[in-house]
Amino acid sequence: MILEMNNIRKHFDDMEVLKDISFSVDSGEVVSIIGPSGSGKSTLLRCATFLETIDGGEIKYMGKTAAHTNDSGNAVYVSQQELHVFRNYCGLVFQHFNLCPHYSVLKNLIDAPVHVQHRSKDEAIDTAMELLQKMGIADRADAYPYQLSGGQQQRVAIARALAMKPDILFFDEPTSALDPELTGEVLKVIRQLAEEKMTMVVVTHEMPFAKAVSNRVLFMDGGVVVEQGDPHDVFDNPQEERTKQFLRVFER
Amino acid sequence: MEFSTMLSTMAPGMLRSVGIFTLTLLGALPLGMIVALLKKSRFVVVRAIIGAYISIIRGTPLMLQLLVWYFGPFYLFQMNIGDWRFPALILGFVVNYAAYFAEIYRGGIESIPVGQYEAAEVLGYSRAQTFMRIILPQVIKRILPAITNEVITLVKDTSLAFTLAYSEIFSLAKQISASQTSFTPFVIAGVFYFVANYVVAFVMSRIEKALDYYK
Numbered sequence A: 001m002i003l004e005m006n007n008i009r010k011h012f013d014d015m016e017v018l019k020d021i022s023f024s025v026d027s028g029e030v031v032s033i034i035g036p037s038g039s040g041k042s043t044l045l046r047c048a049t050f051l052e053t054i055d056g057g058e059i060k061y062m063g064k065t066a067a068h069t070n071d072s073g074n075a076v077y078v079s080q081q082e083l084h085v086f087r088n089y090c091g092l093v094f095q096h097f098n099l100c101p102h103y104s105v106l107k108n109l110i111d112a113p114v115h116v117q118h119r120s121k122d123e124a125i126d127t128a129m130e131l132l133q134k135m136g137i138a139d140r141a142d143a144y145p146y147q148l149s150g151g152q153q154q155r156v157a158i159a160r161a162l163a164m165k166p167d168i169l170f171f172d173e174p175t176s177a178l179d180p181e182l183t184g185e186v187l188k189v190i191r192q193l194a195e196e197k198m199t200m201v202v203v204t205h206e207m208p209f210a211k212a213v214s215n216r217v218l219f220m221d222g223g224v225v226v227e228q229g230d231p232h233d234v235f236d237n238p239q240e241e242r243t244k245q246f247l248r249v250f251e252r
Numbered sequence B: 001m002e003f004s005t006m007l008s009t010m011a012p013g014m015l016r017s018v019g020i021f022t023l024t025l026l027g028a029l030p031l032g033m034i035v036a037l038l039k040k041s042r043f044v045v046v047r048a049i050i051g052a053y054i055s056i057i058r059g060t061p062l063m064l065q066l067l068v069w070y071f072g073p074f075y076l077f078q079m080n081i082g083d084w085r086f087p088a089l090i091l092g093f094v095v096n097y098a099a100y101f102a103e104i105y106r107g108g109i110e111s112i113p114v115g116q117y118e119a120a121e122v123l124g125y126s127r128a129q130t131f132m133r134i135i136l137p138q139v140i141k142r143i144l145p146a147i148t149n150e151v152i153t154l155v156k157d158t159s160l161a162f163t164l165a166y167s168e169i170f171s172l173a174k175q176i177s178a179s180q181t182s183f184t185p186f187v188i189a190g191v192f193y194f195v196a197n198y199v200v201a202f203v204m205s206r207i208e209k210a211l212d213y214y215k
């Protein structure tokens, strides 16, 4: 298991956003998370990537515990230094890219490898150029983010996350901020990564994509996992009424 | 008095004005950043003290603040510190301008989208690295126009040093004008300030251009 999240609870103010969620991701697996807006999908990814702290439950990467619930029922995390190691296991691609506007594409890709992971600059550049090649934007290495289309920026963001060599990569609606004609190029690179057996968790509203690419689909609603399983089962033969209702909206 | 004599009598005053200007910037630009960061401290007491400092500085005239720095130690604490004129002057300017710069920095820091912090956190940057490598460069670009305004105001504010009878160009101009019954010293001082601000505007626009490579 790359990631195990058990009995995760999270609230904001007096609202329960994650209600006892458990899920795990195996090496090489691609898991899609679907569900209506406000169901807690982003919060789940943000807890998995340590941007938010959980109230209760357990987070494990590679069998090692990053957070667990103590006897009084509160979540406790490992120390900041240890958390640094856990952050290194995972990467996150945001809906709005969040590239550094003052860095060139190449600099966006090598800055963290060099200054956070203390890898050599030459090696980081080689890795970065290889990734840009794969993303089909090697010719834009010297461009600045503002000079790129949304689809190109998102591909740079994916390359930036991959440059850290994560064991698992999370995507939070990677195509939702893009014009419809640009979603294809981003989905294509994610699909390519899936073929290379990159472990990924993708929150998406692109149902055909989720069905084609993932090994497993999770349907979330109201802070719980309503249904999960093989994409063909969940999409073509959903068991739960709420899943059926949700999927009907995407049918034409 | 001949024009050239007048000019050479006033030249040291120009140097002193430039001195006040330079020392104020060297002190206030970094101090303002410290103040801005303290304003976001997690300790309520620190935030309250910084808040009070900024509102007092912004709510009272700089001229009055200079007098307090100069006469305060004696009247408030019966202290007699030899020749305190120049240090009091610079302290007054630095503490005053740091408050204004701090507000500019704070506005700039708060204008950076939260996504920049989140991306940095996921990538494993430390808090210091996030600030120095990712936030600060973007802040500097955004606040440059506001900083330019303050620096131009500072050029003119250096004339307030006459309050403490420090013989920078404006004090000298007043003295020479009175003793020579001539208007010329004021013209010289005026041209000096104008040229100084022209240089400031030129330098700042160069810096803005240099940061134009990204949006």
Ligand SMILES: Nc1ncnc2c1ncn2[C@@H]1O[C@H](COP(=O)(O)OP(=O)(O)O)[C@@H](O)[C@H]1O
Pocket: A012, A013, A017, A035, A036, A037, A038, A039, A040, A041, A042, A043, A044
């Ligand atoms: N930082 C926050 N503070 C307060 N409420 C939040 C915060 N983040 C998310 N929420 C709330 O939590 C719920 C789940 O949000 P989110 O995880 O973003 O859902 P989704 O990604 O599925 O649309 C929503 O009702 C949202 O308003």
Ligand SMILES: [Mg+2]
Pocket: A041, A042, A043, A172, A173
């Ligand atoms: Mg979301």
